[in-house]
Amino acid sequence: MTDENIIESNVESTKKSKKVLVLFAHPSQNRSEVNVPLFHEAKMNKHVTAVDLYAEYPDFNIDIEREQQRLIDHDVVVFMFPLYWYSTPSILKEWQDLVLEYGFAYGQDGTALKDKLFLCALSAGGKEEAYQTDSYNYYTIRQLLQPLEQMAQVTHMTYIAPFAIFGSRTAREEHRVVEHRGKWTTLLNKLTTNTLNLEKAMRIENLADLCTSQGE
Known part of the structure; x- marks a missing residue:
């Protein structure tokens, strides 16, 4: 490979890489079984803030x-x-109320967030089957997050499916923390290298499922 090809390859790689901002909100971290390990995982990725x-x-x-x-x-x-x-948690609502101002995130000249990707990475204490339209909670996770999806629409961001972990209260005793961290690391790598299949990511129910799909 010539020096010119190396330079072109490096430039192309730079173009493809994405910078990811993870805004972590957990008011009771000493009780966290999943969120804190995932947050620490995010901090280890040099392309993630x-x-x-x-x-x-x-x-x-x-x-x-x-x-x-x-x-x-x-x-x-x-x-x-x-x-x-x-x-x-309440601080994320406060963050939205204060940071996503008219003229910055929406409204006249409010295009600072245009075409950025937005997603939620969340844990739910209940099992996945409880978050169905015919089950205990009456709604799916995607349905429950529709206010945040609408926030993304209004602020011109591209909304993709949530990365959802269920049964978080028993993750340790069921020995699933390593599995959850692996899926999360895979997702971060796909986001930072710009290799996530956006078409699937926008229509799927849970990004955690996409991160385990063959060929993805």
């Missing part, structure tokens, strides 16, 4: 300009959280 929102803003005094700059600097935005009463 992993932010612990409760650690950075214990008083909820969110630095709007700092957070907006983080969004500008990244290609993929991930909300990572345990599902609390079918929604996010």
Whole structure:
């Protein structure tokens, strides 16, 4: 390979790589069986910026300009959280209310987030079968997350399926933490190398399933 080809190859690789921002929100980390290990996994990826929102803003005094700059600097935005009463922990709602301003994220001239990827990485204490339209919770995870999907639509981001982990309260005793970390690492690698099949990622119910598909 000539020097010119090496340079072209490196440039092409740079074009393909994506910077991922993981906004982690867990108010009770000492009780976490899945989220904290996954957050630590994210911090090990050099193409990922992993932010612990409760650690950075214990008083909820969110630095709007700092957070907006983080969004500008990244290609993929991930909300990572345990599902609390079918929604996010409170600091993520506060973050949305303050950071996603008119004129920045939406409205006239509000195109700072246009074409960035957005997804949720979440854990649910209940089993997957409980999150069905004919079961205990009456709704699927994707249905429960529709307010966040609409947020992505309004802010011109590309919404893809959530990375959802079920049965998180018993992950350790069922020896599934390593499995969950493996799927999460696979997803991060696909996101940062820009090799995720977006067509499938937008229509599938759970990205964790896509990360175990053959040939993906």
